[in-house]
Amino acid sequence: MAVHTEHAFEDAIEASLIAAGWHRGLRDGYNREFGLDTDQLFTFIGATQIDVWEQLRVHYGDDPDEAQRQFARHVAKEIDKRGAVDVLRHGVRDRGHLVRLAYFRPAHTLADDALVRYEQNRLSVTRQLAYSDRDRGKALDLALFVNGVPVATAELKNPLTGQNVEHAKEQYRRDRDPREPLFAKRTLVHFAVDPDLVFLTTRLAGEKTRFLPFNTGSDGPGEDGGAGNPPAAPGRYRTSYLWEEVWQPEAWLDVIRRFVHLEAGEPQRGGRKPGPHVRNLIFPRYHQWHAVRTLVDHAAEHRAGHNYLVQHSAGSGKSNTIAWLAHRLSNLHGTDNEQIFDKVIVITDRSVLDRQLQDTIYQFEHRAGVVTKIGDKSEGSKSEQVSVALAGETTKILIVTLQTFPYVLEKVDGLRGKRFAIIVDEAHSSQSGESAAALKRVLTRLGSDDIDEDNDPLTAAALARGRHRTLSYFAFTATPKPKTLELFGVRSGDTVRPFHVYSMRQAIEEGFILDVLRNYVTYKTYWRLTGGDDGREVDERKASAALARFAVLSSASLQQRAEIIVEHFIKHTRGRLGGRAKAMVVTRSREHAVKLYRKIKAYVDMRGYQDCGVLVAFSGELKVDNLDSDTVTESSLNGFGEAALPKAFAYTRVDDENAALNPRPEYRILVVAEKYQTGFDQPLLTTMYVDKPLKGVAAVQTLSRLNRTHPRKGQDDLFVLDFANEAETVQEEFRPFFEATITTPTDPNLIYDAQRAVMDHQLLVESEMEAFATEYERAQQSAGDRTKWERAHAELYRLTDPARDRFAQLLEDDAERAEDFRAALRDYVRKYGFLAQVVGFTDRSLERLYVYGKMLIPRLARQQDPGIDLGQVDLTHLRIGKTGEHDLALTPEGEQMLPGFTGEGAGGQHERPLASLAELIAELNDRFGSHLGENDIVRGSAEAAMAEPQVRAAAFANDEENFGHVFDEVFEDKLYERIENDTKAVQLFADDPQFNSELKSIARRYAYESLRRDVA
Secondary structure, X not given: OHHHOHHHXXXXXXXXXXXXXXXXXXXXXXXXXXXXXHHHHHHHHHHHOHHHHHHHHHHXXXXXXXXXXXXXXXXXXXXXXXXXXXXXXXXXXXXXXXXXXXXXXXXXXXXXXXXXXHHHXXXXXXXXXXXXXXXXXXXXXXXXXXXXXXXXXXXXXXXXXXXXXXXXXXXXXXXXXXXXXXXXXXXXXXXXXXXXXXXXXXXXXHHHOOOEEOOOOOOOOOOOOOOOOOOOOOOOOOOHHHHHHHOOHXXXXXXXXXXXXXXXXXXXXXXXXXXXXXXXXXXXXXXXXXXXXXXXXXXXXXOOOOEEEEEEOOOOOHXXXXXXXXXXXHOOEOOOOOEOOOEEEEEOOOHXXXXXXXXXHHHHHOOOOOEEEOOOOOHHHHHHHHHHHHHOOOOOEEEEOHHHHHHHOOOOOOOOOOOEEEEEEOOOHHHOOHHHHHHHHHHHOOOOHHHOOOOOHHHHHHHHHOOOOOEEEEEEEOOOOHXXXXXXXXXXXXXXXXXXXXXXXXXXXXXXXXXXXXXXXXXXXXXXXXXXXXXXXXXXXXXXXXXXXXXXXXXXXXXXXXXXXXXXXXXXXXXXHHHOOEEEEEEOXXXXXXXXXXXXXXXXXXXXXXXXXXXXXXXXXXXXXXOHHHEEEHHHHHOOOHHHHHHHHHOOHHHOOOOOOOOOOOEEEEEEOOOOOOOOOOOOEEEEEEEOOOOHHHHHHHHHHHOEOOOOOOXXXXXXXXXXXXXXXXXXXXXXXXXXXXXXXXXXXXXXXXXXXXXXXXXXXXXXXXXXXXXXXXXXXOOOOHHHHHHHHHHHHHHOXXXXXXXXXXXXXXXXXXXXXXXXXXXXXXXXXXXXXXXXOOOHHHHHHHHHHHHHHHHOOOOOOOOOOOOOEEXXXXXXXXXXXXXXXXXXXXXXXXXXXXXXXXXOOOOOOEEEHHHHHHHHOOOOOOOOOOOOOOHHHHHHHHOOHHHHHHHHHOOHHHHHHHHHHHHHHHXXXXXXXXXXXXXXXXXXXXXXXXXXXXXXXXXXXXXXXXXX
């Protein structure tokens, strides 16, 4: 029976540590007064810094014991003041002498004695440590020391004795006084361990102590399983990884040196920075530690030129993982002591990551300037900032947006042979196309012999799109698309998969996020229309959506929605989280948001509900119903600036000690239109009202605003009330991202099929394309001279005239065949823009057709599509009713396959079904349609938007998809200015997401391709 005792478990762990190089600490070596193991401390100093110590002894007197006591007191005071992490990393100064308390492994070992002092570190483990002066009977199962400084404790439990990890947690909560020096100001982390599970905390707080899981995942580290650990091999425990991996001497010292850090914390009175024992200490979760170590080890072994996709769920702590990875890569060396990367570039649009990176890495380095953020200044200054940072020695890590890189294209110098690690925050297919190609051209233009082997710009451009031996991408996302997987994933047989996974399933099961699908309520709108009794035939899809939009946007419909939302909030949400809970209303357009906001606010006021303040969030200026007299902005409606909204929404009167003396409005409901649906972390959000169709990644990102945890927030606090989507459809949108997401690799030869589909129309002539290619080379060489560039661009434009003229003639003779050609050319450009990133084609003819086609496509006139006049239609009946309450929680099914890039979808424009307007109204009285095609109110609004400087800049710096992030909002404003007399168009654009999306897509494509002709 003895083998089943807690003592045997303790024996096994200690034996493993001693075998790995740890020292066995003596219980009486621990000095309770100073909270240090002075035996280990002075053994370490004697072995590594005896000369310094002998000089210090002169100041302390002849008694060696008293000298050690005085110095130990000084070390204790420094830890009290600065924290154990800072003291271990940077040592202590005493009477003009620097005494190191730890030596960490150097980045390289070029010096003969590089590892001598590092190998003299004394990692010690003490069992049954009696740590308290007040109660000498209390003892810890294990205490871990680094050169006499206590850094961790552990309580061990064996289920075979009737206790498990939960009992270890309770022991820390109830029997360990957080005021004890060992817990208050010495140790960094406390582990609760049994043979199956590990939990940890970095701060003891009695009953409020919060433990976090530190487990590998049920399928092992980096895989797609759930919580827990996989079955153990014979002779091992499920938790053996803790002492056999994490507590191994090299790994443990690395955690202290490169992972553990303090959060910035809120400034104290007088603006003072909070002390180290007040700020939260961040210790990596297992998946963070394992991901960084695995990525770094692979890069060190295989060097630059590889791509990595990290699929880490929301709530996984991506910001910290990126910060740790960036720091590691910035001074990573291979076994030959050669530095792997010259610079690390972090691409992100999150300002919180900017601040976190700089603060975290300063704690590691104690040097300013290691991290440089390229500021939001003029384009010229951005170019200079990037140029200086890339060329300088001090800056190791650059934080930029993707749009920054094209500005520096002609300014970077001296980059030949340089290698770059590029960390992409929230990577999607935006990393394909022209934006990523521009980035690659910047970083490789002088650095790689294989970029311009034929001294031909088309060959160079083709090669620049593929992978490069000088560039490594580390891409992070919770929701990888198939393109993302192909660009950054790992090829494994017939699939492409992420390099490392921390799944949504595991994050939910471990309690880091909540499951937003567990309490899902759906509503549906029922309505009846009259009118339109003539026999006119109209486009069925367009008319159906237009009629549906007419009904849904009506004042009566919005009023019913407002009543449902407010009454649900009052009944189910307002009292939750101790009266702190908040809600978000997601709408499909700016006008929808403003009108619904007004209805909600009016209903709240009419009913006299307290603590139910409402805010609205949308971009730009809006003319409601296209009235100049009703022109609004987010700021004008809310009464404060856009930047102040997150803080205003976060305020709760319950937590305000001065609420009675200084009353502030408390906002509980936030109505949004394309804002705060990604990257917005507000833990007090418990309820979402969805009045917008949600598809794909957008569905996951939007609903995931609710999943953040809060000390008072549990799974039962979450509600989703959906007016616009079917429950099962939403569940299916989440399924691919619940566990690991994989796809099938694309056949690169699809590009040749697409090329043939274009050339078989016999509209393009080889000699004309070759003349274009020659002029294209001239244009590339003159890009730095604006006058020459404009002249070259005009010539490129002229060289597409013959093909355009032939197309125009074909459009007259055979419109269907002309549309087929246009579709084939567009399909080719789309395929090549993606496949060239994955494959890196060297075929010059493919690149030639690509650049020629990109300039030709915008010049190919489209066959006119007449608009739709629905005539006089009236709404006679309207009802919104609940259709169901659903638990949509997903069950484990293993990795999910997303369809790969198959190349399907090319071809001409298909004939649209026609139906009489009267027939459509009769049909729509029974069902709710939601499809729509194009509208012809595009070109004028697009050209007005194109005149704005930020739109022109975005066209140069982005692919079409990311260009839309800037263009769409400006275009929307211009559109509303131009359709003031067309109320149906206003309603369609404002309220039908399909119509809105397609119309923006048409305008975006027109604007993007027109502007690229001017600035690309």
